[in-house]
Amino acid sequence: MSINGKAYIAGAFEHPTRKATGKTIPQLHAEMAAGALADAGLTSRDIDGFFCASDAPGMGGLNMAEYLGLRPRYVDNTDTGGSSYILAVGHAAQAIAAGKCSVALITLAGMPRTGPGPAGEGAFFNDPIVPEVPYELPFRHTIANLYGMCAMRHMYEFGTTSEQLAWVKVAASHHAQHNPHAMLRDVVTVEDVLNSPMVADPLHRLDCCVISDGGGALIVVSPEVARTLNRPLIKVRGAGEAIKHLNGGRSDLTFSGGVWSGPAAFSEAGVKPSDIKYASIYDSFTITVLMTLEDLGFCEKGQGGRFVADGNLISGIGKLPFNTDGGGLCSNHPANRGGMTKVIEAVRQLRGEAHPKVQVANCDLALAHGTGGYLGSRHGSATLILERV
């Protein structure tokens, strides 16, 4: 069974906060839900499917369902890290297609910047019940050095340069200048990136995303419900998901799970990369974007550096406008999970509700892709293709 055309995104809300001092995470989940429901023109009584990931307070979705007063007949708390929310749209579409729910709420909220929980590090890094931890923790892996090793190998195999990586950040900053909620609104140059302090070779500070509080929510509905709402129709065309890991030591750091999730999504949608007008690409680090673009087929493997250079990702200038909200690199990486905002900006573009300075003309087909977990060890990839009809 295909999900192509079986579900629509009717509500999308990104919380404007980046520093939620004085709030709680459950409160933020509620603010996300209310925002997305208002956007869709629905109420909490309409929700019969509930999706969040395992970072939500409590056991899966149980406690947040109670806090929000939901009585879902379908629940899914699949956690693939920051890509969970892109994957959840596909899962919601499956549930809707199967008749298991008709109005699905997906929420994300977190406070890594000011609240409880680690800033930038996952608990999986040091939990001894996780099987690889004793074999990795002694070597002081961090999120940054795991991505650094991917970038280093990519440079070695394909000649990718720090200047090319920097262009990803430059493009994000060009977009972020128009986003009043973005954490970093100054336009930066390639030189600015190269002159920022080295964090984990070859990644500089400006190759890394921000750490922010906040989150967002989405409402995914059946075609019947979508037609009753006074919102643009954003159709789910295709979805793909994959897990990539170190494979018993037969590992290859030059590609991501996007090589599997991407073709699955394109096949289901019946479109190809050159059809995509706008792409939200997970940007935990600049290398994440560069490798993902190759893996999704926007360019050949190894050509990502050339593809991103010279402003090719800047809206109005380049061939593939990406992350027109400023992305995780400049605007927001709420809860250290960037997948939610990737879907939200894709929806804005398809509705024509992006900032006029970055709105892509005739944007009728968009892609959102997430890389959750760690590019250099294990991660969950999710690709979503959306169409405005």
Place this chain on the structure above:
Amino acid sequence: MTLNKSDTAPDRDSAPQWRSTNGKLLIQKCEECGDAFYYPRVVCPFCLSSNVQWVECSGNGRIYSYSVTRRGDPYAIAFVTLDEGPKMMTNIVDCPVDKIAIDQQVSVVFRDLEGVPTPMFRPSAAL
């Protein structure tokens, strides 16, 4: 050489043991499909057989990739491709961090971390 599990082996996943009584680096090999793998576990990740054995390695390999973390005292994390095939996460030591390069030949050296002899690697040739 193949060792009996009882000679060296941890009996649970979460007890790392990298060094044989001969002072060699240990990894595992599946007796069903014949493949060596890393990290160690009670089943083969290629066929799920529980017929896995510990094997001693040469302790030699090449740097597959690395990254120098610059916060505080710089240190190098790496994946090393062992001569026996699998890649393992480790640190590169006994070498200025700016002399490290992909494809460099490296050899194991055990460092004591909280009582556990932990395999790290240093360049095989003088730099």
